[in-house]
Amino acid sequence: MKDFWRRFSRNRGAVVGLVILLLVCLVAALADVIFPGSPWDMATAPFMPPGEEGMLLGSDSLGRDVAAGIAHGSRISLMVGAVSTVAALAIGVSLGALAGYLGGWVDDAVMRFTEFFQTIPSFVFAILLVAIFTPTIGSVVFAIAVVSWPPVARVVRAEFLSLRSREFVQAAEVLGKSRLAIVVTDILPNALSPIVVLSSLMVASAILLESALSFLGLGDPNLMTWGFLIGSGRSVIRIAWWMSVFPGLAIFLTVLALNLVGEGLSDALNPRLARKRGGAA
Amino acid sequence: MDVSRRGLMAAAGSAPVLMTVSEALAQGVTPRRGGTLQMMLTPEPPVLQIGVNQQGPTLAAAPKIFQGLITFSPTLEPQPQLAKSWTISPDGKEYIFKLEENVKWHDGRPFTADDAVFSITKFHVELSPRARAIFTLIETCEATDPHTLRIVLKQAFQPFLLMFDPTACAIVAKHLFDGQDYRTAPAVQQLIGTGPFKFTEWQRGNFIRMDRNENYWKPGQPYLDTIIYRIIPDSQSRRLALETGQVLLSQASDIEPFDIPQLRSRPNLTVDTKGWEYFSPLSWIELNHRVKPLDDARVRRAMSMAIDRNFIINRLWFGVGKPATGPVASTTRFYDANAKIAAFNVREANALLDAAGFPRKADGTRFSLKHIPLPYGEIWTRLSEYLRQAMRQIGITLELESTDAGSWARRVGNWEYETTINFVYQFGDPTLGVARTYVSSNIQRVTFTNTGGYSNPRVDALFEEARTTPAAADRARLFSDVQKILVDEVPQIWLTELSFPTIHDKKVHNVITTGLGPSKSFDDVFIAG
């Protein structure tokens, strides 16, 4: 673990990313304390520029506090990112594990299924799913999960495929361990690093995807999200640039942080690659 | 884009002075001929054949190609169009229209009264629910000579003439439709009308182009060479197009309300909110009376009182439009200024709900309702978000459900909603555009009927009597009575009288001259200055 931290912290970007991410989480956790009340409350006159009337980041077209919206929205954005990633991981890891470990026709069937999902343009598919199930937080999470599992399945399959023939797995087989025990104690822990790295990136792209859906008006209307904020701010961008610029920056920073952390994780978990990345320096 | 702007400037170059529309009209400035007028159309309509399609954009663009027998002034007085004159018998049953001679279809065939008969008795009756409801009153409709049309009604129907403007009953060519499936006939794509402009090109998703009809029946008109409707799905792009002069005119919901204050301050632009007198759209919270406790008039009244309509007008619509005072818009005939809904008063609204037996629970709420925002653009979502906060003040939780236009129409049509937003055209007369929402005989599983399910025999009777009464004064009295009952019962929670500003460059003249705003033929519109 100490080793992990040492390698992680050697990547300066990753540390910066982690700090940003922790700040975002802090804001999410303390949203109710910093901005008590509902982010939908009309607190002041519409289109107040940042800094005026106590609006740190300005107010929106109904006089709602953009800063409060960003703070409360961080919860939903992070939640959407996390939950849809967990769901996508659940689908992707189980299918990928099945395909990679069992091989043969199971592998073939699962991979055809995955290919099929990869052929449908994912954003278009997400729009379709959300529209069909009507935009609620549940359907948005579902749609994001459904379109983002194929890469997980592929990565996990590839890992399982190579780990399956590794000698320590064969050794476990020769010891008479059950298939489940082999998958859980021998293969999965060793396939974890790429999954961990991938999931940090998936959280990031889920946040982007959610915001894109909201931009097109396909977000949950009862929840304050960053995507909603930009979606409602983009049409007034020339009157109130702050309405789309700040939530856009929030997304940008969070996604950037997640990417940086992902790289740091990848460095820390794959020391071989890390050496390569950093060259000799 | 620079090129197009230069082109327009060059065309307008010879006009020596800048002047406003009214000045131009007042001074009788000779209109200039020539130029291309670029406008916008939002959203892109599926087809431009009136009748086959009745959506707003079609009604805005198609009257350049198709014409009606008459049109209406801003005070809803009938004006001649294809009919140069008309007479109505004293009993209100017989209508005789004298039609313009020398009118030719765009394909060169002459226009006759037969075309009018076909359009009235067959085409629109088959296609348009609105026409169908009214034209069933016709006993005979015949061409007494090639340029005379005679219509006899089964019973007197005072608002009958309102059905003959181009948006309600565009006259189509009999020879192109008769004997075919009207919806799929080739003429639906190859539009042939009598109007000042001929349909020339439609690049879907991009633009619709119409060119001057050289054989137009009004001598010397139209003035414009070309009309182009650009399709621009993004509202900011539309505003930009208007500001940069790439388009010279915006209409209906092309421009978002929040952009209007800034456009007003532009010296080269005119913002005109007139021209919606015929349609007079009225918005309301549509309540489903089958859902408890929305069947309780006290609840409805309390909800109505919790809403600050001035806030909606000022903060959401940026001062465009005005608060609704009842079921009839102030621009519609027979509006009674004395029948007004209760004023904004949160304290009283709360008291009313307490008295009605809906006390606040421990968490401060009384009950919760589902609410579908109108899926026609952001402003409607903002409105619903405001309403949610307004209802919170009186302990009602509004839970928003997003839908797209498809689901919204189906759910409202099937009564599968609790509350939503709707806005409805009034077509100049309560019988045409108001009664349908409140009479129990029109409770149907289709949108724009009495989907809320409100039923009051007294209201039914008053509307029925007003429908068949020939004298305007009698009808006024009946409508006043019905308005008094309705503002008391609040079957729907009326919000605002909508108005959609027409914004155009000051060098475009004669834009709004009728009660139908930009849905006119544009044969007198010109660019100068």
Place this chain on the structure above:
Amino acid sequence: MTLLSVENLTVALPPGGDRPHAVEGITLAVNPGEILCVVGESGSGKSITANATMGLLPKGLPVTSGRIMFEGQNLLALSPEAMRRLRGQRLAMIFQEPMTALNPVMRVGEQIAEAMRVHGVGGNAAARVIELLAAVNLPDPAATARSYPFRLSGGQRQRVMIAMALALEPTLLIADEPTTALDVTTQMQILRLIREIQGRRGTGVMFITHDFGVVAEIADRVAVMQKGRIVEQGPAAEVLNNPQHPYTQGLIAAVPHGGAMMTPPSTAPLVLQAKGIEKTYRRPGGWFGPKPVVRAVHDADFVLRKGETLGLVGESGSGKSTLARCVVKLVQPEKGEIVFEGADLRPLSRGAWKPYRKRIQMVFQDPFASLNPRRKVGDIIAEGPITHGTPRAEALARARELLSLVQLDAGAMERFPHEFSGGQRQRIGIARALAMEPELLIADEPVSALDVSVQAQVLALLADIRARLGLTMLFITHDLRVAAQVCDRIAVMRRGAIVEQGPTAEVFGNPQHEYTRQLLDSIPGRGWTPPVLAAE
């Protein structure tokens, strides 16, 4: 006159390593027409020396002192461009891994021609390429020139590499373990080729290897390296037969001595009998074309009696590992019987096999890949017995005992595999197998990934355990010296079939099959008998 002289060369390692220098104070010389073998175990700095000479050291390894004189000029003082012009033209190099040393997306002819073109002599490259390929004894040189590397075998690729290195007739050839990745027979061919070409052209060769057999086969002079220093240098015969430095002595002592044991034929009861096992692999093919079939194992019957060690020897791809894996059901053969103590194991289901797992165990080849990197050593050793119902505490106690049996201290229990060296890991692997108290142990190339000195220790450990526990063993190896030292009987495999089997001494002393003779002929340095020295 010396062709190359490395004088007092020191190359630094990045800070934080286990030693400050990769090589320190190296001085050696190569004369024209001479083969200098640089020999040492992994990490001794021999490759660094070679790369420094070629000017191909990675940026993180700077030369801190010394000179490398080549044809009268100091290579270290040359500009990168001047050095580049020398590379390939006057100095050439071949590498250990022929499978990865060629650009996979370029035809080999083109790759050789490129070597000429970049030095401005590509005029008649096409013809020269074919000549060169013929010179390294490649069949159908014209067709080979048009081939992509993946079409060629490892030996063929290494010939291509040699052809490429010799294209401009360099005066110095550096060969970095060029035969380590190859089978013995191929290795012998390549060694002969290098010797022959070098002799013909008078090229000086710096030959890097870890194998004293190879040294004996090819070297004129030898430099022995240990931990970045040269500990002994001299003529080959001198160093091989009369090593002076203790380290050299240790290394030579560790070379397996082919003195095959003469053991009487065993009459002990049968433990394992393999009859008519067949395993074929279908390559994944398209839907339309026929699927190519590879017969991995066929005609490979053998028996194994109690307490006996049977060696399965053969080159890579001969099917020896597949056969062994059939026995433990890691590979499911299509046909045949695997009779263990009277029961046929082949048709058994996964569940029915479980009781036999305790009785048959396996030791794997790669000490780095055979231990789960995410588990502690104690768990790795104890998990087998735990799976079979031994209480955890008891299994862990037993694991501690086993660690001492394989000469590791009990503190290893709580550590992870990556904290151990290759030899230590192989001991852990053996302990894991022994924890099950098996009757039959299958050892799949257990020492081939280890340095000679470590190899000797592990072999000694295996011999000791076998004697103490009375294990029966199936020992798979490609190294005939090792087989001769360990096995009672030998079975020689080739292309999936056993071509000859019998008591070790008989097979080695009087080979019957042509292939066996070929294998024995190919043992590098077979003419050299390592002097009997006291190891360490």
Place this chain on the structure above:
Amino acid sequence: MELSRLPGFLLRRGVKAALVILAIVVCNFFLIHAAPGDPASVIAGQSGAADERFLAQLRQQFGLDQPLYVQLWIYLKGVLTLDLGFSHRQQLPVWTLIAQRLPATLLLTGAAFVLAVTAGVTLGTLAARRVGSWADSIITVIALTFYATPLFWVGLMLVLFFSVWLEWLPSFGMNSVGVELYGIAAMLDVAQHLLLPALTLGLFYLAVYARLTRATMLEVADQDFVKTARAKGVPEGQVVRRHVLRNALLPVITFAGIQAGQLVGGSILVETVFAWPGIGRLAFDALLARDYAVLLGVFFCTSVMVVGFNLMTDLLYAVVDPRVEVEG
């Protein structure tokens, strides 16, 4: 791969592609029909007036009164003969509608793709060659920035900057309408309009390709054959070009194939922001209006595009990498 194997390869892949497309068509058909609301109710809802007869007429006309499996069968029969059906809503054959919009989308995605690949690979190569230097850091930061920025947001910012402030470029549309332009002038006009949307769509993928190229370049640069090339005295530039880059591009090609579908999805957003008259926007409008035939048609087209693009990259891969046939 040898040319003689090409027909078999194409046939196999073609059959597979056709099956995938068919599966997509069927799957989408059911998904779309599972959505609440139908085109008739949308038209009714937007017409300002409607009655039961109006709805029934529309449904009958659209074939919506048939059982779902009959509708599917009719649709499939149509697709097999490349007849994508008829949009009753727009009164035009779906194919006509798509054909009108497709060139715009192909132009946009094509331009974005070319931009992303050329600029991305160039930047990635540059960064990999100077790994650890300030140039590498800057390129990495730029790539990360584009990678983490919402696409539509970039579009808005570009419009603000280039169209509103600088007034250099048009902010929407595909060409200047109302002016007659021919030949070079017309092309320049389209190019002017194309710049911002293509940039918006391309930047994200540019970042992806830059990162991917850098990573694979570094990985390949470590491989033995690169050392071989240096050992034979190949100049550094040629090592990078002929040996490193050529091998590093293989994963980039694979990735490009996978990306095709994402590009089409991203074009919906860009087409919305820039009013670009492409099929992405057509699909979105069709979805909101429940115009099933058009929606299915667009799905069909994009699937064909993606599958075709995959096939092309596979083929390219097979040409660039001789080892491909080993895997069949």
